Amino acid sequence: MSEIRHHIPDDLLAAYAGGNLSYAFSMVVAAHVSMCVECRAQLSSHETVGGALLDDGDTPSISQAMRQSVFARLDEPVPVPQSPRRMGVFPGPVAQALGYEDPHWRRIGGSVRQTLLHRSDKDSVRLLYIPAGQAVPDHGHNGLELTLVLQGAFSDETGQFGVGDVEVADDSLEHTPVASPGTPCICLAATDARLRFNAVVPRLLQPVLGI
Amino acid sequence: MLNAATSIQDRPRPPASDPVGASPGMSQVSEQTQWMLLVRDARDKQAFARLFDHFAPRLKGMLMRGGLQAGLAEEVVQDTMLSVWHKAHLFDPHRAQVSGWVYQIARNRQIDVLRKERRPVPEELKGDDVQEDDALQIIALEQQTSRLRAALAQLSPEQRVLVEQAYLGDLSHSELQGLTGLPLGTIKSRIRLGLKRLRRELQNKQTT
Ligand SMILES: [Zn+2]
Numbered sequence: 195m196s197e198i199r200h201h202i203p204d205d206l207l208a209a210y211a212g213g214n215l216s217y218a219f220s221m222v223v224a225a226h227v228s229m230c231v232e233c234r235a236q237l238s239s240h241e242t243v244g245g246a247l248l249d250d251g252d253t254p255s256i257s258q259a260m261r262q263s264v265f266a267r268l269d270e271p272v273p274v275p276q277s278p279r280r281m282g283v284f285p286g287p288v289a290q291a292l293g294y295e296d297p298h299w300r301r302i303g304g305s306v307r308q309t310l311l312h313r314s315d316k317d318s319v320r321l322l323y324i325p326a327g328q329a330v331p332d333h334g335h336n337g338l339e340l341t342l343v344l345q346g347a348f349s350d351e352t353g354q355f356g357v358g359d360v361e362v363a364d365d366s367l368e369h370t371p372v373a374s375p376g377t378p379c380i381c382l383a384a385t386d387a388r389l390r391f392n393a394v395v396p397r398l399l400q401p402v403l404g405i
Numbered sequence: 406m407l408n409a410a411t412s413i414q415d416r417p418r419p420p421a422s423d424p425v426g427a428s429p430g431m432s433q434v435s436e437q438t439q440w441m442l443l444v445r446d447a448r449d450k451q452a453f454a455r456l457f458d459h460f461a462p463r464l465k466g467m468l469m470r471g472g473l474q475a476g477l478a479e480e481v482v483q484d485t486m487l488s489v490w491h492k493a494h495l496f497d498p499h500r501a502q503v504s505g506w507v508y509q510i511a512r513n514r515q516i517d518v519l520r521k522e523r524r525p526v527p528e529e530l531k532g533d534d535v536q537e538d539d540a541l542q543i544i545a546l547e548q549q550t551s552r553l554r555a556a557l558a559q560l561s562p563e564q565r566v567l568v569e570q571a572y573l574g575d576l577s578h579s580e581l582q583g584l585t586g587l588p589l590g591t592i593k594s595r596i597r598l599g600l601k602r603l604r605r606e607l608q609n610k611q612t613t
Pocket of ligand 1: 226230231
């Protein structure tokens with residue numbers, strides 16, 4: 195696998211660890227982390243922060259009945275839900291969302307095809323299939339868009355993206371991704387209308403924190 | 406269906422009779438890690454009881470703060486602690502602290518319950534190449550974590566509130582309006598705890 199150059203931004207990893215991302219963005223983060231050692235390590239760092247805060251947290255009392263019921267159930271054979279498994283080019287969390295079946299592709303313009311995995315009024319996540327050399331049809335989005343390459347590569351005004359790379363685009367970016375020649379490009383693309391990068395607060399804190 | 410019993414059989418471990426003594430220096434790793442290793446390798450219920458008594462109240466506190474009522478919070482505590490017992494074979498002290506590992510299990514479960522959807526989670530790393538526990542590496546990770554804790558303790562009250570909101574905050578609205586205000590810079594250098602070493606550790610385990 196070629197070197198991954200475009201990673202999940204750290205604040206998105208922190209938001210995922212804290213449970214503050216939509217389903218659509220969580221899917222992209224979980225898929226990328228399944229492919230990227232660096233972001234997996236970074237995510238476990240955030241989980242370590244969560245754990246440290248948990249250790250320091252409140253300690254309300256626990257019912258003895260619940261405690262007893264846990265200990266009574268230790269020897270019961272409990273089916274542990276299987277963790278997600280990769281299927282072909284699809285990382286585990288994507289394969290799981292597909293029910294471990296091949297995607298049902300639908301044409302969305304030209305010969306580009308998509309499979310919708312989830313859509314709500316605020317977020318959506320889909321697979322895109324872009325034949326080599328073809329452009330993704332115009333796709334305006336509100337808020338942030340994350341695009342993770344699963345097969346092939348694409349390029350747009352901002353650069354080239356290969357397998358494992360994530361493009362983070364906000365709604366100010368007018369871009370026309372074009373699949374690179376050779377292999378058809380398969381991407382996982384998610385939008386979240388509520389999320390925007392707002393650099394103001396971090397910038398305010400920079401002098402204080404000495405970043 | 407995978408069950409805990411078969412998956413443990415699949416994965417050879419150092420002798421279960423004295424797992425904590427398996428590697429020199431293991432007596433110096435933290436109590437929490439020792440308890441967890443006893444649970445993982447010896448299915449030790451007393452060690453599990455210690456973990457339970459430490460984490461169950463804290464988990465309940467986090468879950469209630471995160472938007473669950475007391476009764477539901479206890480149900481999630483119960484599920485989480487049963488997962489700690491049944492998924493113990495997945496715990497790897499070279500790349501996770503017990504508290505971080507428990508945190509992540511509880512957060513996943515909490516989101517499943519609150520949003521009534523299955524939270525997308527990464528693939529687990531393949532555990533075929535289990536090595537013996539290396540006390541020095543485990544202690545190194547614990548020292549990094551102590552520095553992280555020290556950094557957290559130095560936050561101003563305002564920063565502390567922001568950090569706690571980010572990691573322990575209310576998930577019942579899930580209306581994060583933007584990625585703002587998280588004073589990650591303060592803890593950024595510490596947060597990269599052992600990143601290089603972690604990455605090496607993970608690369609060894611990567612399947613492809
Ligand atoms: Zn990455």
